[in-house]
Amino acid sequence: MRLRPYAPGDEVAMAALYQRSVRVLGPADYTPAQVEAWAVAGPTAARFAERMADGRRAFMAEADGGTLVGFVDLEPDGHIDFLYAAPEAKGTGVADRLLDVVEVGAQADGIERLYSEASEAARRFFQRRGLDVLYRRDFEVGGVAIHNNAVEKRL
Numbered sequence: 001m002r003l004r005p006y007a008p009g010d011e012v013a014m015a016a017l018y019q020r021s022v023r024v025l026g027p028a029d030y031t032p033a034q035v036e037a038w039a040v041a042g043p044t045a046a047r048f049a050e051r052m053a054d055g056r057r058a059f060m061a062e063a064d065g066g067t068l069v070g071f072v073d074l075e076p077d078g079h080i081d082f083l084y085a086a087p088e089a090k091g092t093g094v095a096d097r098l099l100d101v102v103e104v105g106a107q108a109d110g111i112e113r114l115y116s117e118a119s120e121a122a123r124r125f126f127q128r129r130g131l132d133v134l135y136r137r138d139f140e141v142g143g144v145a146i147h148n149n150a151v152e153k154r155l
């Protein structure tokens, strides 16, 4: 596996990975209706392109051969908007490698706090990595009640 910065043209693979990750990994923690709402609300390739052009950093994890197996972003204020791993890459260290590069980049930029709104899988991962859970966030997506968790780490 190797990491590299986002490059224009990655968006189609990012949108596809997002859908696969949510639909395959999401059901461990969320109902079918919640998974469907989460997936449907996911960015299209065009929307990913817009987000990636707004000044944030993003990093791609590729398997040997170049297949995208994960990605993460880091907004200038320390917000992580996206952390997604391919289902077949779960538990292989992809998320660790992606968070490592985000932490190094954040520290280099003088960012004092990393924070995110974490799904249950992401909450477990982030807690292993020293982020604290601040509170549970209950909200609706497409009329479906769902929750995630506000997490943060002071750098």
Ligand SMILES: CC(C)(COP(=O)(O)OP(=O)(O)OC[C@H]1O[C@@H](n2cnc3c(N)ncnc32)[C@H](O)[C@@H]1OP(=O)(O)O)[C@@H](O)C(=O)NCCC(=O)NCCS
Pocket: 021, 022, 025, 026, 028, 083, 084, 085, 086, 089, 090, 091, 092, 093, 094, 095, 096, 117, 118, 119, 120, 121, 122, 124, 125, 128
């Ligand atoms: C959040 C996410 C990126 C974390 O990546 P990850 O690979 O699951 O995290 P880790 O590297 O710490 O792996 C730990 C998980 O792999 C499992 N695992 C450990 N070794 C494993 C192995 N050899 N084979 C398969 N799974 C393994 C662990 O049981 C643990 O699963 P759990 O969190 O369901 O209890 C990933 O779960 C994901 O993409 N989830 C779906 C999308 C999502 O929720 N994104 C965040 C939105 S806020």
